[in-house]
Amino acid sequence: MPREVAAGLVAARIADVSPTFVADEYRVSGVRKVGVVRIAGHDVWIRPKTPVRRLFAMLGYARAGSAIWEDEDFGFAADEDLVPALAHAFERQASRALAGGALRGYVTRDDALPLVRGRWRIGDQLTRRGGQPLPVEVSFDDYVEDIAENQLVLTAAARLLRLPGVPTDVVGRLRRVVRVLDGVTVIPVGVPVPVVRPDRRNARYTAVLPLASLVLLGASIEQRSGSLLGVGFLVDMWSVFEDFVTVALREAFRPYGGELVTQYASTLDVEGTVKIAPDLVWLVDEEVRACIDVKYKVEKHGQYPNADLYQMAAYCRRFGLGEGWLVYAGGSELSGSVQIVEGPKVTRTFMALDVHRAELVVQSERFAARVVRAVCPVLPLR
Template sequence: MLPSTIELREADQPVVHRLPRAVAVGLAAANIATVAPTLGEDEYRVSGVRKVGVVRIAGHTVWLRPKTPVRRLFAMLGYARAGSAIWTEDDFGFEEDVDLVPALAHAFVRQASRALAGGPLRGYVTHEDALPLVRGRWRIGDQLTRRGGQPLPVEVSFDDYVEDITENQVLLSAATRLLRLPGVPADVLGALGRIMRVLDGVTVIPVGAPVPVVRPDRRNARYTSALALASLVLAGSSVEQRAGAVVASGFLVDMWSVFEDFVSAALREAFKPHGGVLVSQYQSTLDVEGTVKIAPDLVWLVDGEVRACIDVKYKVEKHGQYPNADLYQMAAYCRRFGLDEGWLVYAAGESEGRLIDVIAGPVIRLHAFELNRSPLVLAEYLSSLVLERRVG
């Protein structure tokens, strides 16, 4: 009998696994991995696993484990979401967790409990209602159109100072989602229950609904780390893919996106002292007619002019060689923007940078680093590259 709990590791190269057919279909349908049948019974060749976390498919729990240590992964996520270290590795409150969901659950309850230690935030919320008396502002137009001149009830709008505000809604919704995920440790379940009791009366954001953006200010400063983790919970737990009768649901993080967001945040900080602005997915065209669209991952704009171009690649070099297609692409970008130099940043590979001097073309700088190093160290490395090259 095939196991109800299945373990896969983030990987590029194909690995043969024994899987129930429904799980193989679900993994492919949710774009979690590339899955191909082999000649063996219930055996599938699984490759291209780029998402990590946990997913439940047709009654089976599939753990997708990252190559990057969980503590490093969390620190990268924190840096990517705030452009700085909004939490440190010591803030998470777990010691031995090697899987993403248990680590996330421990981190969330620790930060949310700290945020709510002084009681939930309160704020003013505007309500519109029909009341038997005037409260707040009388909406005369609505009174005439809805009530036909009748004096009661009175159409009014008023402000209430309540706990049912966006910050608390995000925290409560994250706690609710975590309770439904497989793999949440038993010691966390009680803490999640306490958080939900503290936030009793707050509205839960429905699954699939947009997560409201919370603007940081002095009033909600104590919620900063908890809200960052909560938004991560809500984004990752929104996965649901249906393929016929097979449903995949759980918590997933796209490692390619994590790496690109981290590099973007680190380079944005590095370019700040030099002025201009770093733009993601810069839209342009390669040909005169404007039919060949291009979108470099990052460009540095100064007074509307592209002064640097960077592409971020979550790839492992093969046999000591970087993919030629990446070099062709960067050479085309540099030619388009009139640049003498372009950058390719990889998630793994040689520790030292390499130079590719294109004949009658730009110099392409290739940089790669291992993600098991501290994100702050990696961010400093990226900053030093900007300083050394004195771009522009």
Template structure:
């Protein structure tokens, strides 16, 4: 690949790039994202090992706590790559949501009008108008289409239209979505994305809003003056896997009581200066009963990194645990337990991410059963 593309991959922290002895040939490692990005005029595709339809199942579970994005309803299986699949699913759900016209809602506005409407802002009238009676500074509720739900859908559609790899037929349908939402405000790049809570009023948007949020969270690479890196849509696979495992295990642990807490903050030293934050801890009556760390990748040839054992050993020592648990997204066979000298036993489990959502859920329930059974067994 050209040198500019290699430099762009490093600048965007997409992967580690090392030159070889041959011109325009590089060794790529440490790939942290999947998706597509335009670098120096070239489209760079990063495909996940996990099938796209399974990737979206994990994304949906992590974001909503349930398998909200099923293959049959969203059509993810029809597309091989991440961006075409996402664009197709978003356009399909946006068209459904807008079939009856754009949603309307009440928005509070401040304005200066020739007559009193809503609430008269007397303080602003005095400071801005110097005592003049007209125009009148007022606040009122307006029933409009320019509401957060439509802003999310419109902004996601416009960003998808800028991405490389969106199929031509989907582009045409996305443009129709944009036309339906004419007059709605586009959320500027870098501005906070509004949080929309589901209710009866916006129920018909329930499927498209999570997809819109996904588009906005992944399409964070925008063209800057003098930059090699252009528009793109990239997803952190380690974050997807960790969020999915957290949401799925939290559901799987419900029958056993207690609370599964993510990123549990604590310290290793007496002075409290060495901070630690295990991915997951199981709290029962305020006491840490189990510690789980989630790892997306193992080393080459199926070997588990020793540093993971060191880390888990420190967690177990801190919380007085006889067992620690490492969950990997690799392999089909469970890893062997590691019994440390004068220390805890560390169990290494693997999850198959190339299977169905039902099987993934059963794997999570199996982990919860195994962990709960081991804690209840006599020493």
């Protein structure tokens, strides 16, 4: 590949790239994202090893705690690449949500009008108008289409239209979505995405809003002046895996009581200057009973990083635990335990990503039962 593409992959922290002894040939490793990005005029596609349909199943479960994105009706199975699959699913759900017209809602507006409407803002009238009676500074509720739900859908459609790889037939339907939402405000790049809570009023948008949020989250790469990077859509695979495992384990530990806490903040040294934050700890009566770190890493030459063992051993020493747990993506014959000399036991376990979401949930339940049995053998197991 061209040198500019290699430099762009490194600059965007998409992957580690090192040159070989052959011109324009590079060794790519440590790929952290999947999707597509335009670098120096070239479209770079990064395909996940996990089938796209299962990737979206994990995303949906982690975001909504349900299997909503596994429905055949979403259309994820029809495409092998991430962007076409997402574009198909989003367009289908957006068209359904807008079939009866765009949703309307009340928005509070401040304006200067020739007559009183809503509430008269006397303070602003005096400071801005100098005592003049007209125009009148007022606040009123307007029943409009320019609400957060429509802004999310419109902005996601506009972003998808700029991405490489969106099928031609989907482009035409996305443009119809944009036309239906004419007059709605597009969310600028860099502005926080509004959080919309589902309710009876926006029930018909339930399926499309999570997809819109995903589009805006992954389509954060935009052309910058003087940069090799162009528009793109990328998803962090480590984040997908860790979010899924966190949600699945939280449900799996629920029957055993206590609380599964993410990024549990503590310190390693007496002075409190060395900060630590394990991915997951199981708290029972405010006491750390188990410590779990989730790692989206692939073994190299039959080995996993020793640094993971060092880190977990330090966590166990800090919390007075006899055993710590490392959860890796993928399956391996290397699963097992390492007994630290005069220290804790560190157990590696694996979750195979080439199975259906339901099987991943079952794996989480088995793992939770194993941890509970090791920590509290007197507790009843499912």
